[in-house]
Amino acid sequence: MNWLAIWVTFKLACLTAGVLLVVGLPIAYWLTFSKWRWKFIVESVVALPLVLPPTVLGFYILVAIGPHSPVGRFYSDVIGHPLPFTFEGLLLASILYSLPFAVQPFAAAFAQVDRRLIETSWTLGVSKLKTFFRLIAPLSTAGLITGAVLSFAHTLGEFGVVLMVGGNIEGETRTVSIDIYDDVQALNYAGAAKTALLLLAVSYGVLLLVYAMNRKVWAVWPQR
Amino acid sequence: MAAALTVDCRKTFPGRFTTAAQLTLPLDPPRVLILFGPSGSGKTTLVRCLAGLEWPEEGRIQFGSTTWVDAASNIRLSPQVRRIGYMPQDYALFPTHTVAGNIEYGLSDLPAEARRERVRELIALLQLQGLEQAKPTQLSGGQQQRVALARAIARQPQLLLLDEPLSALDAPTRAKLCGELRTLLKQLAIPAMVVTHDWAEALTLGDVIAVMSVGQILQVGSPQEVFSRPANAEVAQIVGIETVVQGQVVANDNGLATVLVNGTTLKGLGADVSGSAVYVCIRAEDVLLEQVGSGVTSARNHLSGPVTEMLPQGVLMTVTVDCGFPLRAMITRGAREELGLETGSVVVAAIKAGAVHLVSRSG
Numbered sequence: 001m002n003w004l005a006i007w008v009t010f011k012l013a014c015l016t017a018g019v020l021l022v023v024g025l026p027i028a029y030w031l032t033f034s035k036w037r038w039k040f041i042v043e044s045v046v047a048l049p050l051v052l053p054p055t056v057l058g059f060y061i062l063v064a065i066g067p068h069s070p071v072g073r074f075y076s077d078v079i080g081h082p083l084p085f086t087f088e089g090l091l092l093a094s095i096l097y098s099l100p101f102a103v104q105p106f107a108a109a110f111a112q113v114d115r116r117l118i119e120t121s122w123t124l125g126v127s128k129l130k131t132f133f134r135l136i137a138p139l140s141t142a143g144l145i146t147g148a149v150l151s152f153a154h155t156l157g158e159f160g161v162v163l164m165v166g167g168n169i170e171g172e173t174r175t176v177s178i179d180i181y182d183d184v185q186a187l188n189y190a191g192a193a194k195t196a197l198l199l200l201a202v203s204y205g206v207l208l209l210v211y212a213m214n215r216k217v218w219a220v221w222p223q224r
Numbered sequence: 225m226a227a228a229l230t231v232d233c234r235k236t237f238p239g240r241f242t243t244a245a246q247l248t249l250p251l252d253p254p255r256v257l258i259l260f261g262p263s264g265s266g267k268t269t270l271v272r273c274l275a276g277l278e279w280p281e282e283g284r285i286q287f288g289s290t291t292w293v294d295a296a297s298n299i300r301l302s303p304q305v306r307r308i309g310y311m312p313q314d315y316a317l318f319p320t321h322t323v324a325g326n327i328e329y330g331l332s333d334l335p336a337e338a339r340r341e342r343v344r345e346l347i348a349l350l351q352l353q354g355l356e357q358a359k360p361t362q363l364s365g366g367q368q369q370r371v372a373l374a375r376a377i378a379r380q381p382q383l384l385l386l387d388e389p390l391s392a393l394d395a396p397t398r399a400k401l402c403g404e405l406r407t408l409l410k411q412l413a414i415p416a417m418v419v420t421h422d423w424a425e426a427l428t429l430g431d432v433i434a435v436m437s438v439g440q441i442l443q444v445g446s447p448q449e450v451f452s453r454p455a456n457a458e459v460a461q462i463v464g465i466e467t468v469v470q471g472q473v474v475a476n477d478n479g480l481a482t483v484l485v486n487g488t489t490l491k492g493l494g495a496d497v498s499g500s501a502v503y504v505c506i507r508a509e510d511v512l513l514e515q516v517g518s519g520v521t522s523a524r525n526h527l528s529g530p531v532t533e534m535l536p537q538g539v540l541m542t543v544t545v546d547c548g549f550p551l552r553a554m555i556t557r558g559a560r561e562e563l564g565l566e567t568g569s570v571v572v573a574a575i576k577a578g579a580v581h582l583v584s585r586s587g
């Protein structure tokens with residue numbers, strides 16, 4: 001097994017989930033509580049990676065961070081090297097690609113929190129930010145973990161975006177799914193099978209965790 | 225100008241009537257104002273405007289020298305800085321916090337020792353000893369209500385807003401807690417606004433009653449004024465109690481109370497009554513009118529006096545009899561002709577003891 005690819009993938013998935021936990025919270029909060037009438041436009045943008053072919057998303061990200069775009073030029077001026085085909089570029093793409101997998105469970109959990117609890121907190125002199133950390137977040141734990149875990153799992157298996165933005169650089173942007181593809185191309189079915197099984201097991205384990213956590217009752221059969 | 229809470233605002237939700245309220249509540253001495261009206265009359269909307277949870281699109285809310293809302297100059301004070309104690313319907317206790325955690329939730333700017341001291345005080349005041357570490361789901365309805373009250377008053381608010389504080393409780397608990405709430409409100413001496421649609425609660429708790437219907441405040445006055453002299457037919461219909469007079473309980477024999485009202489003695493049901501000062505409440509349709517000397521009935525109260533006023537209301541008439549206090553009776557026009565009633569004629573009003581409701585008076 002290509003342990004380096006596994007390490008790169010694991011690092012990418014952890015960082016993506018971590019960044020999304022930070023970036024996704026305010027977006028989800030805003031999507032849940034804003035009364036802005038054009039909110040659905042932003043909602044649609046956030047959900048876009050769900051339906052867009054990864055190659056299309058990857059293509060636009062590649063163009064956006066490439067040397068011909070202001071963003072790409074600014075990055076290479078400041079950091080000293082261009083963003084495409086680096087781990088950082090891949091991370092950025094992963095974050096965008098997994099955004100709905102984090103934001104939607106977050107927003108769904110926030111929407112479940114009784115409005116009157118939040119309002120009562122405000123009348124007790126507690127600011128909106130503190131109300132979030134003291135009340136909304138603890139009441140949304142399952143949704144927060146679900147969002148983080150789903151974006152982690154989703155990043156583990158991404159292929160199209162990685163190929164478009166990251167390329168296939170050993171130790172830098174070669175992830176597990178690309179490694180499997182390479183193995184198959186080289187007719188190394190045994191190697192591909194091992195890696196695929198690992199990915200299957202991890203994905204299944206992660207989903208088990210999510211579904212178990214979102215059960216209200218822990219008993220296997222209903223109590224009533 | 226003495227300090228007062230002045231409300232003059234309009235709030236419309238799409239597809240609903242406009243809530244347009246004008247109201248002044250003097251803050252000194254602190255009074256309890258009852259927002260009284262049927263469900264869906266805009267009471268909760270008004271309270272939420274005062275709490276800062278709804279923004280009126282027109283008008284002003286002024287609390288003493290502070291402007292809370294002024295739509296014209298775009299002033300909107302957030303709920304956080306209004307220093308209010310707000311208790312929503314069903315209490316909205318924080319399920320993730322214990323009883324003590326709920327009570328101290330708004331006290332995070334106090335040092336830890338002062339915070340613990342305040343929680344101890346409130347636990348004692350509201351008789352929640354032993355429940356400090358319980359979660360809200362483990363509490364009875366009455367206990368939840370007391371925790372919500374403790375949380376609302378913890379920060380020593382300058383205005384208490386209680387939205388249907390008792391409606392989530394079963395009837396026996398409600399009667400008991402209503403008396404406790406009155407005592408507590410008197411003890412706290414904080415100006416308060418209490419939403420209710422229950423006339424007994426309104427009479428028990430209120431110093432001032434504002435009657436609301438379809439988003440409008442129809443009448444503001446003392447409980448007796450509003451109940452006995454409704455400003456118009458709509459108010460009369462909403463309050464539904466035509467006779468409300470002050471009385472003194474002179475004896476209470478196993479729940480059958482003897483009450484003295486302006487020299488007249490009445491028997492009424494007083495199982496829930498504490499103290500001697502009461503409001504005597506009688507519905508006009510519960511009063512029978514008889515000719516003088518027409519014999520014995522099962523009714524415990526026979527009061528005679530002259531008819532002072534007769535008001536036709538469709539096929540019915542409201543007749544006011546002066547039997548030491550003005551008593552209103554509802555009879556048909558046919559009954560009036562049979563009895564030969566005219567203004568000045570003397571009749572006997574018969575009322576069953578069960579129709580004489582006694583409500584403990586506040587203050």
